[in-house]
Structures are given as structure tokens and as C-alpha cells.
Amino acid sequence: MSRSNSSKTLHRLIALGPATRGVLGAELEISAPTVTRVLQPLLERGMIRPLERIGAEPLSGKPAYQVGIVESYTTFVGLKITDSSIYGAVVDMGGSVLAHDERALSDTTVPAVVDTVVDLVSALSADFTISGVGIGIGGRVNSGKVISSGFLGWTNVELENILERRLDVTVTVANDVQAFAQAESWWGFAGGQRSFVLISVGSGIGCCTVMDGNVFEGEHGSAGMIGHLRVGDGGPTCEMGHVGCARAYASSTCILRYLEKQYGISESYDNFVTRATAGFSPERAIGVAAVEAVAQLVSGAIGFLDPNTVVVSGDGISMVMAFESEFRKAISTYRHWAGEKVDVLLQKMEFSAWARGGAAVAMERWTQEAL
Numbered sequence: 174m175s176r177s178n179s180s181k182t183l184h185r186l187i188a189l190g191p192a193t194r195g196v197l198g199a200e201l202e203i204s205a206p207t208v209t210r211v212l213q214p215l216l217e218r219g220m221i222r223p224l225e226r227i228g229a230e231p232l233s234g235k236p237a238y239q240v241g242i243v244e245s246y247t248t249f250v251g252l253k254i255t256d257s258s259i260y261g262a263v264v265d266m267g268g269s270v271l272a273h274d275e276r277a278l279s280d281t282t283v284p285a286v287v288d289t290v291v292d293l294v295s296a297l298s299a300d301f302t303i304s305g306v307g308i309g310i311g312g313r314v315n316s317g318k319v320i321s322s323g324f325l326g327w328t329n330v331e332l333e334n335i336l337e338r339r340l341d342v343t344v345t346v347a348n349d350v351q352a353f354a355q356a357e358s359w360w361g362f363a364g365g366q367r368s369f370v371l372i373s374v375g376s377g378i379g380c381c382t383v384m385d386g387n388v389f390e391g392e393h394g395s396a397g398m399i400g401h402l403r404v405g406d407g408g409p410t411c412e413m414g415h416v417g418c419a420r421a422y423a424s425s426t427c428i429l430r431y432l433e434k435q436y437g438i439s440e441s442y443d444n445f446v447t448r449a450t451a452g453f454s455p456e457r458a459i460g461v462a463a464v465e466a467v468a469q470l471v472s473g474a475i476g477f478l479d480p481n482t483v484v485v486s487g488d489g490i491s492m493v494m495a496f497e498s499e500f501r502k503a504i505s506t507y508r509h510w511a512g513e514k515v516d517v518l519l520q521k522m523e524f525s526a527w528a529r530g531g532a533a534v535a536m537e538r539w540t541q542e543a544l
């Protein structure tokens with residue numbers, strides 16, 4: 174979508190922080206008079222404000238000062254839907270979580286999920302001015318439609334349209350990993366970094382590429398669906414019957430099912446990580462094989478994209494951290510000998526990070542449509 178100069182300016186200030194008029198003009202390739210004309214209504218509406226002056230008073234001309242967003246100007250509700258609950262947060266323009274709440278989900282049919290979303294959004298928005306609702310969902314999403322979501326058992330659900338008819342506000346639905354990457358590029362570990370790859374390890378395996386501050390969704394909204402890539406020759410099988418795919422090796426879903434089926438061990442994921450870390454069999458071998466599988470995905474991302482940084486995160490990050498030395502050794506083994514070394518960060522995550530992702534995609538849409 175092509176953006177107006179006001180939309181580009183606001184988006185720039187949200188994504189990369191305060192800037193002087195000169196910097197904005199250079200980055201957005203607009204003239205100084207245009208920058209002044211674009212900033213004026215944003216200042217008048219209270220969306221942005223002048224910050225402290227930069228440097229000494231010049232001998233002639235206007236002093237240079239930065240402008241930045243007013244974090245409290247408006248808020249967004251971000252939601253993350255899992256198979257057992259919906260988590261929601263109210264997030265301001267600076268990415269701060271102002272309130273949060275959760276609803277259990279005993280039924281994952283579309284009407285039940287929609288009713289629960291409406292209930293949660295109503296409760297969260299009671300005390301705030303909300304400019305949009307954003308939802309991150311595990312699965313393939315394109316233009317607000319959930320094309321497929323395995324864990325909910327949904328295909329072709331027009332979730333955005335259905336919810337907009339129920340809620341009197343703009344709703345944006347996006348893939349959860351893409352939403353998470355968007356939020357992190359603005360407010361989190363990648364803050365200020367314009368290009369990175371995020372690999373998420375949890376009940377599924379996902380990936381998102383952010384280039385020049387923009388999430389790359391792919392032609393069909395499917396970029397980053399790397400879970401079933403084959404990375405080995407053995408190990409457990411996934412739900413599709415694949416031997417050696419990344420999901421089979423490293424998703425919590427497949428690891429727990431394998432432990433039960435193969436060894437008769439029924440345990441929580443946290444327990445699995447604890448026992449693996451302590452060196453118990455068979456958990457340790459399963460954990461090492463899992464992080465080696467993730468390492469192959471990281472090497473693949475580096476080989477294909479040469480990003481500034483690869484960030485590994487998600488609900489299963491504790492397992493990667495437990496076997497960090499094995500993980501890093503595997504990356505260096507598979508890395509191209511001639512390639513530049515790329516930073517690989519392991520990032521712990523709070524569950525609210527998923528909801529912040531929902532808020533980020535709502536805010537992204539708002540900067541395009543509200544100006």
C-alpha cells in the first residue's frame with residue numbers, strides 16, 4: 174500500500190524513534206518545506222511533540238530539535254489466540270503494556286472463539302480509547318483471512334470481517350510470528366535494527382524476516398512457514414508423518430508426543446527441559462537433537478538472507494538455552510566457510526510479547542489508514 178507523507182513520517186517515528194526534521198527529510202526523501210508541512214498537523218493533533226534541542230544554538234536559522242511520538246496519544250488491543258486461552262493486552266504507541274487479561278478457551282470453533290474475543294476486547298477497552306485491535310494467530314493468514322490454522326482446525330475463516338461486524342473498531346489479523354517480529358523490531362530486542370530474522374521455537378516452528386523495518390509476508394502470506402523443512406534423517410515424526418522435519422525434532426508438540434509414544438513418559442514441557450538439562454535419558458538426547466535441528470534453520474536463514482542478526486525466541490527458548498553450546502557448535506559447523514559471521518541472539522520471552530505483536534499490527538494498519 175502506498176502511504177501518504179504523514180503516514181510515512183509517523184510510521185518512521187514509531188519504528189525508529191525520534192528524529193530531527195533534517196533526518197526525516199533525508200530518510201523519507203522529502204524536502205524541508207514538505208517535512209514542516211507534514212509535521213504541523215501531527216503536532217496540532219498531539220500525536221508527536223518536539224523534544225530537546227540538539228547541539229548548540231546555531232548562529233543563523235532555526236535550532237535543530239528532534240520530534241518524537243506522544244506514546245499516550247492512543248492505545249491498541251493486541252491478542253494472542255492459543256488452543257486453550259486468549260491473552261490480551263492494551264498497548265500504547267510506545268509499546269508499553271497498560272493492562273492485560275486472559276480468557277480460557279474450552280471450545281475452538283469459530284463462534285466460540287469470536288464470542289471470547291469480543292468479551293475480552295470489551296473488558297480491556299473499558300478504560301481506554303482504542304484505535305484498533307490486532308490478533309496474532311498461528312497459521313497461514315492472508316489479508317485478514319485465516320487460510321489455515323492447524324491447532325484451531327480452521328480453514329478459510331474471514332476472521333477480520335467477522336470480528337469487525339461485532340466490534341466497533343478496525344480489526345487486523347496476522348500470523349503470530351510475523352506480528353511478534355513487528356513488535357520486536359519496534360520496541361524489543363531488535364529495536365533500531367532494520368533487518369533481522371526471527372526464528373520462533375514453541376508448539377510450532379516459525380520464522381519471520383524483517384527487512385528495512387518491514388515485515389516480509391511473502392506473496393501468499395506464507396513466508397516463514399519452515400516447520401516441515403527436512404533437517405535430519407532420524408528422530409520423531411511430525412503429524413504429517415515426515416521423518417526428520419524441523420517440527421518433528423524441535424516443536425514442543427512433537428517432542429512431548431514422542432516421549433509418550435516411544436518411552437511411555439508423560440510430562441510437561443518444563444519438566445522435559447529440566448530433565449534434559451540435568452542429563453537424564455532420553456530427554457537429553459532429544460533436546461540436543463532438537464537444538465541441532467534449530468541450528469540448521471538458523472544456518473539456512475543466514476545462507477539465504479545474510480541478515481544483520483538472527484534472533485531465536487519463542488515459548489521453547491529454554492530448551493535452546495539449555496543446550497546453547499551444542500546449538501552454537503552446530504551453527505558454526507553448517508555455516509558457509511566464506512560467509513560473514515552473523516550474530517545469533519537467544520531471546521527469552523514473556524507471554525505478553527505475543528499480545529504486543531497483535532497491537533503492533535493494529536498500529537501498523539492505523540498509521541496507514543488514520544492519516
Ligand SMILES: [Zn+2]
Nearest residue numbers: 401411415418
Ligand atoms: Zn513435518
